[in-house]
Amino acid sequence: MVSLGQNTHCKVCTSNQLGYIVGKGGRVITTVPNTWKEAMTFKEGLRLEKKGESAYGEERYQGAGVKWNTTRYFAGITARKKQATGCIGTHSSEKRKNDALSREQKLQKVESNLLNLLPKLNKKKLKMREEIEKRIEEILKKYKVKEFLKISLTEVRQSYRVQIGRGRPGPKTKYKKCVEMVYSLVWERNKEALKREKNVDGIFPLLTTDDSLSAKEVLRAYKYQPRLEKRFTQFKSVHEAAPLLFKKIERVEGIMFLFFLSLMIQAIIEREVRLKMKEWGIKTLPIYPESRDAYHPTTSKILDAFDGISSYQVRMGQMTKEFRDSLTQTQEQILNLLGISSDYYWGQSVVEGEKSEKT
Numbered sequence: 001m002v003s004l005g006q007n008t009h010c011k012v013c014t015s016n017q018l019g020y021i022v023g024k025g026g027r028v029i030t031t032v033p034n035t036w037k038e039a040m041t042f043k044e045g046l047r048l049e050k051k052g053e054s055a056y057g058e059e060r061y062q063g064a065g066v067k068w069n070t071t072r073y074f075a076g077i078t079a080r081k082k083q084a085t086g087c088i089g090t091h092s093s094e095k096r097k098n099d100a101l102s103r104e105q106k107l108q109k110v111e112s113n114l115l116n117l118l119p120k121l122n123k124k125k126l127k128m129r130e131e132i133e134k135r136i137e138e139i140l141k142k143y144k145v146k147e148f149l150k151i152s153l154t155e156v157r158q159s160y161r162v163q164i165g166r167g168r169p170g171p172k173t174k175y176k177k178c179v180e181m182v183y184s185l186v187w188e189r190n191k192e193a194l195k196r197e198k199n200v201d202g203i204f205p206l207l208t209t210d211d212s213l214s215a216k217e218v219l220r221a222y223k224y225q226p227r228l229e230k231r232f233t234q235f236k237s238v239h240e241a242a243p244l245l246f247k248k249i250e251r252v253e254g255i256m257f258l259f260f261l262s263l264m265i266q267a268i269i270e271r272e273v274r275l276k277m278k279e280w281g282i283k284t285l286p287i288y289p290e291s292r293d294a295y296h297p298t299t300s301k302i303l304d305a306f307d308g309i310s311s312y313q314v315r316m317g318q319m320t321k322e323f324r325d326s327l328t329q330t331q332e333q334i335l336n337l338l339g340i341s342s343d344y345y346w347g348q349s350v351v352e353g354e355k356s357e358k359t
Contacts, residue, residue, distance in 0.1 A: 004042060007208050013207065022209050029221050032087055032205040039205050046203065047196040088215045090222075103197065105187065106143040112189060113139045121183050128260025132183055148194055151187040158182045169258075173285065231263055238300045239263070266299040269338070273297055276337040286330055307333055311346060 011017065014028050021028055032039045117126075131132050132153060141147040161175040206246065208218050235241050238264060246252050274296065277285070284293035287305045294301060309331070312323040324346060327335075335345055 002171075018209060027210045028207070029206060029208045029210075029218055030209045033204065035207075038087060042205060043200045043203060045157070046199045062072070067259060070238070076198050088218055089203060089205050090219060091202045092204065093202060095204065099201040101146070103145070103194075106145050107148060110139055110143050110145055110149065111187070114185065118185060121185060129155065130184065147195070148190050149187055149191050151185070154184050154186065155181045156184070229269070234266065234298075234300070235259060235263060238266075269299045269302060272339075273334070273337045274300060280337075282333075282337075285334065287334075289332075302334060 012028060013033050013036070018028060021211075032042065042146070078267055096294075105220070110142060114136070117139075120126050121132060126135065126208075135149060140151075157179055159177055159179045164174045164176055167173075206218055206222055213347055215223070240261060241259060246255070271284075277283070277297075284295050284318050285297050286292065287294050287301045309325050309327070311325070314321045314323070319346050327342070332342070335342065
C-alpha cells in the first residue's frame with residue numbers, strides 16, 4: 001500500500017505513475033490535486049450547496065494535547081475511469097481551522113499591500129490606469145484571493161491652469177487649461193464568496209486504486225501514514241542509512257534486506273514494550289535525558305537506557321571472578337516489560353567447566 005501526504009501538486013497523481021504502481025501489483029491512497037477537474041467540480045458543488053450531516057461518515061483521531069480532530073468522509077466525486085481509480089471526499093475539522101486561518105492571513109496581507117499602494121497612486125509609474133491595475137493584479141495573484149475582494153479603481157477629472165511661457169506671472173500672462181485623471185482605490189471583502197468558500201474548508205479528496213476498500217478503510221489507511229513515515233525517519237536517522245557504493249544490485253538488495261530486518265526488530269521491541277505498559281497500567285518510562293518521561297518509548301531510547309552497562313571478568317587460574325554494573329530500577333522495569341530475565345540479559349559469561357564467582 002502506498003500512502004502519500006496531502007499535497008496540492010501530488011506527484012503520484014499521473015497516469016504514468018498510477019499505471020506503473022498498479023502494474024507492479026501495488027495500491028495507492030493519496031490526495032487528489034486541486035487542479036484535477038473532478039476535484040474542482042466537486043468543490044464547486046459544495047460551494048453552491050453544502051452537504052448535510054447525514055451524508056457523512058465519521059472517524060475521530062486524537063492529536064497532540066487533548067483536542068480531537070474529526071475527519072468525515074462522503075461520496076460525491078466522480079472517478080477517472082481510464083485510470084481505474086475511485087475518489088472519496090474527506091473533511092477534517094483541524095484542516096478546516098487551518099484553511100480559515102490561512103485565508104484570513106492572506107486577506108490581511110493583501111489589504112496591507114493595498115494600503116501601502118494608496119500613497120503611491122498618481123505618482124511616477126502609477127499615473128496610468130493600466131499601470132495601477134497591473135500592480136493590483138500582481139498583489140492578488142501572489143496571494144490567490146482575487147475572488148474574495150471587490151476592488152474598485154475610481155477616476156476623477158481634475159483641471160488646473162499652467163502658465164504659457166517663462167517669467168513671473170503678470171496682468172498679461174496667458175494660461176492654458178490642463179486636465180488630468182486622478183485615481184483612487186477602494187475595496188471591500190466579498191462576503192458571499194467568503195461564505196461559499198467556508199463550505200469547502202477542511203475538504204480534501206482522497207484517491208484510491210483499490211475498489212475493494214470502503215470509504216472508512218481508505219480513510220483509516222490514509223491516517224496510518226504518519227506511523228509509516230516514522231519508520232523511514234528511523235531508517236535514515238537511527239540506522240544512518242547512506243548511499244551505497246556497490247556495483248551489483250544483489251549486494252544493494254542484500255544490505256537493504258538487513259536494514260529491513262533491523263526495522264522489523266525495532267518495531268517488535270516497541271510494540272512489546274507499549275503493549276505491556278498498557279496491560280500493566282504504566283503510563284510513562286523515564287528514559288529521556290534528565291529522566292524525563294516517555295509516553296511512547298522508541299527502541300532507540302530503550303537501548304540508550306542500557307548504554308554504558310558493562311561486566312568485567314578477572315581470571316585467576318581456574319577461578320573466574322565477574323563484576324557487573326548494577327541495573328537501575330528503570331532498566332529492570334524495561335527488562336520485565338520485554339520478558340527478559342536478569343540472568344538472560346547478562347548471558348553465560350563463563351566457559352563451561354570453569355568455576356566462577358559473581359560480584
